[in-house]
Amino acid sequence: MKGTLIAAIIAAFAITAVDSLDCVQCHVSNNTCSDNASTCAQESLSCVASFINSTVGGVSNLYQNNFCSALNCTENATREVDFTVRVFDDQRFHFASQCCQGKACNDTSHDSGTQQKxxxxxxxxxxxxxxxxxxxTQLCYKGEQCVHITVGFANGADEVELxxxxxxxxxxxxxxxxxxxxVGEFIFKKVECMKATTPPGSVISSSANLPIKISFASSVLGTLLLLKLLL
Structure with a gap:
């Protein structure tokens, strides 16, 4: 009987060890979180990491929130979004968020580098x-597309349209x-992606019009020669 009780206690400890989840936990503004993870509550299933680096509206804002969640992400997978929206040359919104099933998330604070216009x-x-x-209107970098995004916090405290x-x-x-x-603590209420357009008045190669111009010039010259012969 005593042996059975000891075995049950050992099994309970083993289950607790397997089920424990360690996540980076912090909530900071104008700063970044440390990489130190701590043990979550027993009911937690996932780690969530959300990051915003924004200069839109003329105000620089850095925000990061990492926490344990009872949310069950896609089984055995990490759900991640990471992109930047450039509103104007000096105003951009970099958004990154992950929900990581049963493990700590990777760093979300990186940003994409500059590209050629x-x-x-x-x-x-x-x-x-x-x-x-x-x-x-905003000139795009190569490989970018147009977006129309409305996103808010899950608690309903804020909303941004980009x-x-x-x-x-x-x-x-x-x-x-x-x-x-x-995704994480954010709700994407609307996300539309469209191909970027070429602005009116852009320089277009005129080589396609060259045969028409040559043909027209040849026609005029031929008509003048014919009139001269008739006269």
């Missing part, structure tokens, strides 16, 4: 908590396209 453009604007989104050029992938667009898709 392209000749395409997107409608751009920024709105905070449903203020008017003043639309302008339009501009983005390095968001097609796979991420497809994943976030259903209304009210939740």
């Amino acid at each position: 392209d000749t395409t453009e997107c409608i751009s604007c920024y709105s905070h908590n449903k203020t008017v989104c003043q639309e302008k 339009r501009g050029c983005s390095n968001i992938s097609n796979a991420t667009c497809q994943f976030l396209s259903p209304e009210n898709t939740t």
Whole structure:
């Protein structure tokens, strides 16, 4: 009987050890979290890491929130989104969030580097908590596409509308396209991705028009020679 009790206690400790989850836990503004992980509550199933680096609205803002969650991410997978929306040259919104099933998430604080400007453009604007989104145009980098995104916190405390050029992938667009898709602590209420357009008045090669011009000049010359012969 005593042996059975000891075996049960050992098994209980073994289950606790297997089921324990360690996550980085912090909530900071204008700073970044340390990499130190701590043990979550027993009911936690996933680690969540959310990061924002924003210069939109003329205000620089750095935000990071890492926590343990009872949310069950996709089984045996990490659900991650990571992209930047450029509203204007000096205003951008870098968003990264992960929900990691049964393990700590990777660092979300990195940002994509600069790229070469392209000749395409997107409608751009920024709105905070449903203020008017003043639309302008923004030249894009190569490989970027136009986006129209409305995203808010899961607790309903804040909402941002963004339009501009983005390095968001097609796979991420497809994943976030259903209304009210939740990733970490954020709810993507609207995500639309569109191909960037070439602005009016852009320089286009005139070589395609060259045969027409030559043909027209030859026709005029031939007509003048014919008139001279007739006269």
